Amino acid sequence: MSTVRGARERARSEVTAAIKDEAKKQLAAEGAAKLSLRAVARELGMASSALYRYFPSRDELLTALIVDAYDSVGEAAEAAHRTACADAATHLSRWVAVTCAVRDWALAHPHEYALLYGSPVPGYTAPQATIGPASRVGFALIAVVTDACRMDGLALPPLAGDLRAEAERMASELATGLPPEAVAPLIAAWSQLFGLISFEIFGQFNRVVEAREIFFREAVTELARSVGLLGARNGSKGDKGGKGPGSHG
């Protein structure tokens, strides 16, 4: 795959990378809506039409950036998980570490975050290539809870009857290491985590929440409890785990 087949192929991948880099720069600076193929080409000193040799359309470029962004936030979440595991942190601290890592990434990359978790572009439907990277954060959360389940068990209420079948399906398709009564709250907590982050990033918390980090940590601690992680009630101290805290006040 990556054998140096010829100068041409190498040049192609270099130009492709340069385009993506410049596009990421503009995305980070101005947002997806103002990302312009012509501006990218201009900055790279090439004709705009030449750019279409590398990306057949603006949407294809955006898709490439989306995949990279999903990988970026997924890697951040997984790294936080690894670090927390290496520190022999409690399951609650691991949960807090992973969720804080996602929030920190979002604060550091608001436009990329908006691209992933904001309104999808007009007629855009996520191509197959994105669903893998898009799952990484979710799987990191699943990993935390699965470990906790295996080692300490989970504190969970029984499933409501009308949710039973759906929960079993989700468990068998997404998290075979978890019982159905854990999977349903986990999916809910996953989406609610991004509700917390989106409201902060998109400005809905302006004039409402000021101590955002404290508020967030308390909220995700409550989320941890809702997915059955033990010791969540008195857990808001002693979970300095993970990475990234302290950068936002």
Next chain:
Amino acid sequence: MSTVRGARERARSEVTAAIKDEAKKQLAAEGAAKLSLRAVARELGMASSALYRYFPSRDELLTALIVDAYDSVGEAAEAAHRTACADAATHLSRWVAVTCAVRDWALAHPHEYALLYGSPVPGYTAPQATIGPASRVGFALIAVVTDACRMDGLALPPLAGDLRAEAERMASELATGLPPEAVAPLIAAWSQLFGLISFEIFGQFNRVVEAREIFFREAVTELARSVGLLGARNGSKGDKGGKGPGSHG
């Protein structure tokens, strides 16, 4: 204010309304990104430049649509609250009714929803005119919990120490009828509600959650518990309250 001052003023407000109507049509059909002033003008049979007599820029038009959309979803939430109160529903059913009303509105108006709760447009900062209408859903939720607090009390854990000051500030500014230990979880639940809805509207639940209404009702019931509403554990039956359920399977 609305006195018939002259034919000119009446014509002006009529044209303004026509522009907004056509813009809403295009917004609902294609999304905010494809909303074009020229297309609106074309559809109305007028020159595009004439449209600038009514809205000084595209952003101003969008702001007007945003205000209307906030009012629309706010009205839906408040109507659900009123109906639930008239039915003498339990506080839990009222909570479920209001949250389901918001979800139903979002499903019926996905592009408007994206405009409100998706990525904000590039350099856009919400003008003062939007913050009032934008608060209506939140206040409807506050009203439900405030009523419950006054009548039955709330089942809530004590506040974590580092959140105490912030919670007291939020309580004094947003919900004077609630104790601080209720306000913090309520703000969290408010944002998490939109996490649930956004993931459904924006496609993040594709290939993940299928029985969406059942899943949503169970999740908001758990949210109700987290804000202290009593009887939330066995509450997933008997809360047919509100309006709008049954329209989505």
Next chain:
DNA sequence: TCAAAAGCAAGAGCACTGCTCTCGATGTTG
């Protein structure tokens, strides 16, 4: 080795966008 094939950059051009400016027609008001 050398011609055919394939990949590539550049320019012109199309249809579209938001927005500005000017000009003439219309309505309002002193």
Next chain:
DNA sequence: CAACATCGAGAGCAGTGCTCTTGCTTTTGA
């Protein structure tokens, strides 16, 4: 009735995504 404000239309500017054609360079295969 005249002065004034308001309004609609057209032309025009700068920008966009995208296509097509024209040459040039690299790769390929007989």
